[in-house]
Amino acid sequence: MEWYPWVVFIHAAAILAFFIAHGVSMAVAFAIRGETDVQRVRAMLDLSQSSLGTAAIAAILLGLLSGIAAGFMGAHWDRLWIWISLGLLVVVGGLMTPMGTIPLSKMRSAAGLPTRNGPGAEDLDQLRTLIAAWNPVPLATLGLGGFVAMLWLMMAQPF
Numbered sequence: 001m002e003w004y005p006w007v008v009f010i011h012a013a014a015i016l017a018f019f020i021a022h023g024v025s026m027a028v029a030f031a032i033r034g035e036t037d038v039q040r041v042r043a044m045l046d047l048s049q050s051s052l053g054t055a056a057i058a059a060i061l062l063g064l065l066s067g068i069a070a071g072f073m074g075a076h077w078d079r080l081w082i083w084i085s086l087g088l089l090v091v092v093g094g095l096m097t098p099m100g101t102i103p104l105s106k107m108r109s110a111a112g113l114p115t116r117n118g119p120g121a122e123d124l125d126q127l128r129t130l131i132a133a134w135n136p137v138p139l140a141t142l143g144l145g146g147f148v149a150m151l152w153l154m155m156a157q158p159f
Contacts, residue, residue: 092146
């Protein structure tokens with residue numbers, strides 16, 4: 001039995017699971033823009049945070065480990081496309097935090113919800129200001145664009 005196709009399958013399935021979790025959060029990022037009901041904002045922010053929990057972390061770790069294993073099994077480490085893919089993963093992941101996690105965490109705090117930094121302090125005026133200033137389009141463009149670029153590199157293996 002050849003294991004390489006199965007490792008690639010696991011890699012693709014894990015990344016799909018990771019993107020499903022992020023899809024929930026991205027849907028919230030777009031839906032929250034026009035929301036005025038504080039209870040609904042709180043519920044959406046909780047949904048977004050819960051979708052990016054343990055399952056999403058496990059999925060990205062499984063995707064990364066299976067991708068690394070597939071790189072060795074397929075003898076791809078001397079090819080440039082795999083290194084560019086890894087670099088894109090690091091850059092996109094590094095940019096998603098300041099572009100997405102930080103603003104949404106500020107919204108959580110202003111909504112009176114706990115954040116990773118501690119309990120929130122409800123400030124509904126600040127919450128309205130943060131929601132009015134929120135633009136998820138650059139975040140979605142970065143995430144989807146980075147994914148499409150990495151997918152193309154893995155499928156085409158151009159160099």
